[in-house]
Amino acid sequence: MKSGQRPPSSSLRSRFRMLPRLLASACGLFLAGAAAQAAAAVPAVNGNVLVTGDALARSPELREQLASAGLAIVPTAADALSRLDVAGGRLAVIAANEPLPPESRAGISAFLAAGGHVIVVGGRAFDYTPQPVNAAPLGRFSDAGPESTPGCRIVYPQRKSVSITRSPIEPARIETLAGPDGQPALGFRTYLRGMGDVMVEFDAASARSPRRSVLRFWARGDSYMDLLALEITDTDGKRWLGFEPIGHDWKQHAISLADFIPAGWSDPEKPWPLLAPEAVATVALGTNTRTLWREKPMTLAIGSVDLAENTAGFYAPTSAILRLRIPFLENDIATPTWLFDPFAGAESGIISAAHGLRTRAGLPAAFSGLPAAVDGPADFRPCPVAWLEHPGTRMGTDIRDDYTFKFARELRRIPIWQATTTAAAGAEAAATQTVAELRIAAAGPLKGANIGLFGVSPETLLAKPALLDSLARTILYVARVPKIAGAIINTTALEDTPEVGPTLKVIVQNPLSEIVRGRVVVSVAGGNIRGELPLAVPRESTATRTVALSAVPADFPFARFDWNVTFEREGEGGEDARGDMLADTVDVERGMLHAFAHMLRIQKEFPDGRYSQHYFGDSYGVRAMFIYLDLLRRDPSRMERNRDFWSQPGFSPESIRASAQRFFDMLVRRQNEDGTLPMGYGEHHGVHNVADGGQITLSISQIVPLLADDPPRQAAYLQLCRHFADWAEAFYIDEALSKKLAAKYPEEAAKGNTRPGHYGLGDGYLKRNPTGPVWVMPDILGMQSAISYLDTNPEYPTIVERNTRSYLDYNYPSFGIYTPEALFWAWCTVTDESLRRRIAEDLRKSFLVSVFSGKERAPYDLGARGTLRTLSLLYCRRFLGDDENVRAALLKYVWAFASEDAPNGMRRLGETHPKAYHGESITAAKYAAFGSIWAVELLDPGASLLRTKGFPRAAVLPPSQASSTK
Numbered sequence: 001m002k003s004g005q006r007p008p009s010s011s012l013r014s015r016f017r018m019l020p021r022l023l024a025s026a027c028g029l030f031l032a033g034a035a036a037q038a039a040a041a042v043p044a045v046n047g048n049v050l051v052t053g054d055a056l057a058r059s060p061e062l063r064e065q066l067a068s069a070g071l072a073i074v075p076t077a078a079d080a081l082s083r084l085d086v087a088g089g090r091l092a093v094i095a096a097n098e099p100l101p102p103e104s105r106a107g108i109s110a111f112l113a114a115g116g117h118v119i120v121v122g123g124r125a126f127d128y129t130p131q132p133v134n135a136a137p138l139g140r141f142s143d144a145g146p147e148s149t150p151g152c153r154i155v156y157p158q159r160k161s162v163s164i165t166r167s168p169i170e171p172a173r174i175e176t177l178a179g180p181d182g183q184p185a186l187g188f189r190t191y192l193r194g195m196g197d198v199m200v201e202f203d204a205a206s207a208r209s210p211r212r213s214v215l216r217f218w219a220r221g222d223s224y225m226d227l228l229a230l231e232i233t234d235t236d237g238k239r240w241l242g243f244e245p246i247g248h249d250w251k252q253h254a255i256s257l258a259d260f261i262p263a264g265w266s267d268p269e270k271p272w273p274l275l276a277p278e279a280v281a282t283v284a285l286g287t288n289t290r291t292l293w294r295e296k297p298m299t300l301a302i303g304s305v306d307l308a309e310n311t312a313g314f315y316a317p318t319s320a321i322l323r324l325r326i327p328f329l330e331n332d333i334a335t336p337t338w339l340f341d342p343f344a345g346a347e348s349g350i351i352s353a354a355h356g357l358r359t360r361a362g363l364p365a366a367f368s369g370l371p372a373a374v375d376g377p378a379d380f381r382p383c384p385v386a387w388l389e390h391p392g393t394r395m396g397t398d399i400r401d402d403y404t405f406k407f408a409r410e411l412r413r414i415p416i417w418q419a420t421t422t423a424a425a426g427a428e429a430a431a432t433q434t435v436a437e438l439r440i441a442a443a444g445p446l447k448g449a450n451i452g453l454f455g456v457s458p459e460t461l462l463a464k465p466a467l468l469d470s471l472a473r474t475i476l477y478v479a480r481v482p483k484i485a486g487a488i489i490n491t492t493a494l495e496d497t498p499e500v501g502p503t504l505k506v507i508v509q510n511p512l513s514e515i516v517r518g519r520v521v522v523s524v525a526g527g528n529i530r531g532e533l534p535l536a537v538p539r540e541s542t543a544t545r546t547v548a549l550s551a552v553p554a555d556f557p558f559a560r561f562d563w564n565v566t567f568e569r570e571g572e573g574g575e576d577a578r579g580d581m582l583a584d585t586v587d588v589e590r591g592m593l594h595a596f597a598h599m600l601r602i603q604k605e606f607p608d609g610r611y612s613q614h615y616f617g618d619s620y621g622v623r624a625m626f627i628y629l630d631l632l633r634r635d636p637s638r639m640e641r642n643r644d645f646w647s648q649p650g651f652s653p654e655s656i657r658a659s660a661q662r663f664f665d666m667l668v669r670r671q672n673e674d675g676t677l678p679m680g681y682g683e684h685h686g687v688h689n690v691a692d693g694g695q696i697t698l699s700i701s702q703i704v705p706l707l708a709d710d711p712p713r714q715a716a717y718l719q720l721c722r723h724f725a726d727w728a729e730a731f732y733i734d735e736a737l738s739k740k741l742a743a744k745y746p747e748e749a750a751k752g753n754t755r756p757g758h759y760g761l762g763d764g765y766l767k768r769n770p771t772g773p774v775w776v777m778p779d780i781l782g783m784q785s786a787i788s789y790l791d792t793n794p795e796y797p798t799i800v801e802r803n804t805r806s807y808l809d810y811n812y813p814s815f816g817i818y819t820p821e822a823l824f825w826a827w828c829t830v831t832d833e834s835l836r837r838r839i840a841e842d843l844r845k846s847f848l849v850s851v852f853s854g855k856e857r858a859p860y861d862l863g864a865r866g867t868l869r870t871l872s873l874l875y876c877r878r879f880l881g882d883d884e885n886v887r888a889a890l891l892k893y894v895w896a897f898a899s900e901d902a903p904n905g906m907r908r909l910g911e912t913h914p915k916a917y918h919g920e921s922i923t924a925a926k927y928a929a930f931g932s933i934w935a936v937e938l939l940d941p942g943a944s945l946l947r948t949k950g951f952p953r954a955a956v957l958p959p960s961q962a963s964s965t966k
């Protein structure tokens with residue numbers, strides 16, 4: 001067997017930290033190119049194109065097309081990839097049907113970090129998936145249980161707890177089951193909550209050998225037990241860890257022993273010494289509670305376990321490790337940053353496109369003349385989803401930098417070829433998949449790197465002229481064309497004025513060996529907003545500049561607009577005079593539909609109706625679903641828009657309604673007798689937060705008037721809100737209670753958490769929390785305002801006015817996430833005009849000032865809670881007055897969420913996180929939920945407020961009569 005990888009040189013290590021994850025996710029080719037005739041006159045940094053793959057290197061058609069642009073093919077042996085050097089050429093094209101030497105991955109990673117670019121043709125160049133044969137059983141369970149199986153035992157590893165929720169565990173019930181292969185299997189089950197650390201351990205002395213380098217086993221899990229922990233102890237007593245995702249059904253898994261990383265490994269840039277197969281002493285399979293969400297019952301079944309030989313021919317770490325970065329991180333183990341595989345995470349096997357391939361609409365001008373289709377069947381391996389990884393399970397990690405990859409995800413993606421595949425057995429419908437794509441890193445350690453992927457074999461590419469032509473155009477584009485790598489919308493203060501204006505940060509990459517000069521030109525909504533500036537891009541580098549844009553006009557079409565940014569080079573002429581262009585469409589309704597589709601997908605991952613572990617966020621998305629369904633009822637013509645969405649099986653108004661009802665109905669069923677609501681977390685500790693419940697019940701109460709055609713559900717939802725409101729009021733801190741709490745909890749008093757007018761946090765960790773910070777009260781103020789219209793109890797309006805006055809009397813700011821929304825509900829509800837003026841002043845001086853600040857990626861702040869600010873911005877524009885400042889901030893938030901191909905927009909973020917636990921996976925869930933509520937408000941102004949008789953109680957001026965926010 002072949003083994004090992006060359007570690008990257010220490011001088012390069014700092015340049016590609018976290019490199020393989022970006023590389024592994026960068027599956028593509030970015031296709032925009034310059035016409036060969038125009039490009040031929042432009043000097044390259046190096047005219048060499050390093051080509052690995054004899055057939056492609058010898059192609060006369062490719063040689064001729066590249067030569068016309070001054071590029072020369074340099075055949076490069078596979079064993080030379082580990083020594084790639086940009087001095088010999090800055091673009092490597094790798095065409096292979098079989099795996100290349102594993103050590104080439106570190107060399108390619110270093111090459112990219114040094115400024116090189118790579119295009120991969122074929123899907124198996126870095127595929128070292130094991131192929132097990134000649135298996136020797138580690139264990140075959142006895143019908144009498146593991147204690148009757150020779151060399152097998154149940155063990156309970158002692159691991160350090162890191163969960164801030166300290167969720168209790170339930171001892172697993174262990175039983176013998178019928179395995180899928182006719183052999184007995186071992187089952188582990190809990191009934192109330194998650195199980196602890198438990199594993200079945202086998203002695204390996206009789207089965208191990210130098211040739212048996214694959215661990216093979218049958219396993220089955222469930223929604224909450226979805227990651228199997230694997231541990232090996234070698235003959236020196238050293239521990240090695242591995243992980244394998246598992247599903248609801250029995251499946252036989254095969255894991256290379258090279259994918260086991262030694263406990264405590266801390267150098268992500270250096271390959272670890274591989275486990276010697278002949279040194280395996282014991283093998284254990286089971287749970288690792290540092291990688292599981294333990295608040296729900298679990299089931300796990302393990303069948304026959306073997307050690308097998310590997311016919312794949314290589315003993316090397318596979319790209320499966322890249323998806324498991326977080327589970328290893330949770331166990332204090334670093335995953336590799338040198339492991340290059342642009343097809344990591346792609347579907348295994350080859351897919352047939354019976355109807356051929358089609359080019360993606362909107363290709364750059366350099367691809368004009370490329371045939372729109374390749375007819376006939378075509379076998380391919382699809383490009384994988386970018387940055388797919390198994391979700392983390394630790395509470396609070398959605399706001400931690402080490403769990404966040406928003407910078408590394410910023411890739412410009414240009415799909416070149418796509419295929420529509422016939423629906424497979426059991427699939428809902430045929431799927432459109434990307435076959436070829438180019439990705440350009442706009443941020444992170446690989447900023448400016450071009451990584452391309454063609455998912456067809458070299459033979460198919462050479463046999464079909466259109467595919468070969470597209471590869472040549474991609475090479476020309478990568479090697480010869482200064483290009484836009486990315487664009488980020490923002491705001492900035494305007495010079496010598498109190499105004500703010502929109503800006504666009506533009507990243508331009510120059511592959512040439514000379515400085516390139518030109519100008520960046522931005523056009524939004526057909527020129528409604530414009531901006532430009534001159535730009536000189538250093539040789540073989542990137543340049544980042546911020547373009548100040550013109551003011552957003554009052555009639556700007558926020559709901560849908562196109563935008564483009566062009567780099568116009570000096571001295572260009574002919575059809576490519578405009579230079580490189582990055583263009584996209586911002587469509588708020590489509591972004592909202594992406595959010596709904598994401599929520600429907602992630603809800604299917606859980607059996608109880610939840611979308612995630614944060615019900616306070618989920619509720620906003622469900623609220624938006626009910627509102628949008630009402631909009632469709634009043635305007636059915638909307639179904640004609642975005643027909644690609646509505647034609648998808650499983651996505652319809654009926655499926656949206658069923659999903660929304662399932663979630664809110666679950667809350668009705670699970671509300672406790674005292675009025676408390678489940679939070680989605682901490683339930684076994686009796687955690688019931690006043691604040692979380694306030695956000696949940698605001699969403700439910702707001703849609704109660706929309707349920708007039710469903711009286712039983714309407715009554716149940718309203719009663720849930722009443723019941724919770726009464727429970728929450730028990731945590732109100734009046735003057736007398738404040739004095740008692742200050743004496744009993746002096747530390748809380750010192751933080752201001754016992755002040756009169758505050759509310760206690762609620763119930764938490766098996767105790768009552770009667771004190772609370774400033775943000776608890778505004779988190780329930782919106783609900784209290786809404787219910788004051790739905791219930792005739794005269795105390796509710798009094799409570800709203802009392803709490804609003806208290807908040808303002810303390811001069812608390814309104815720049816939080818939920819506070820401005822709550823204050824708008826109060827502004828619509830209280831009748832004291834002096835109080836309403838104070839609310840408006842607070843919102844202008846606090847909330848608006850905070851959103852006018854030029855913080856990049858602000859909508860993605862705080863685990864995507866930041867996008868909810870858009871809702872209050874819309875309220876400000878509607879009720880407090882419209883001006884250029886408000887519109888500039890609104891443009892930033894709308895653009896970031898609803899730009900169709902934006903790396904951190906809803907569409908891309910949703911496809912990256914198909915299941916929500918914690919970390920960025922729950923960030924994506926909140927982005928969908930919070931984004932959809934403001935989206936439907938923008939489409940249907942006033943829809944996110946109450947549509948019931950008597951609302952608003954106060955006199956609300958129309959926008960034309962409202963004062964300016966300046």
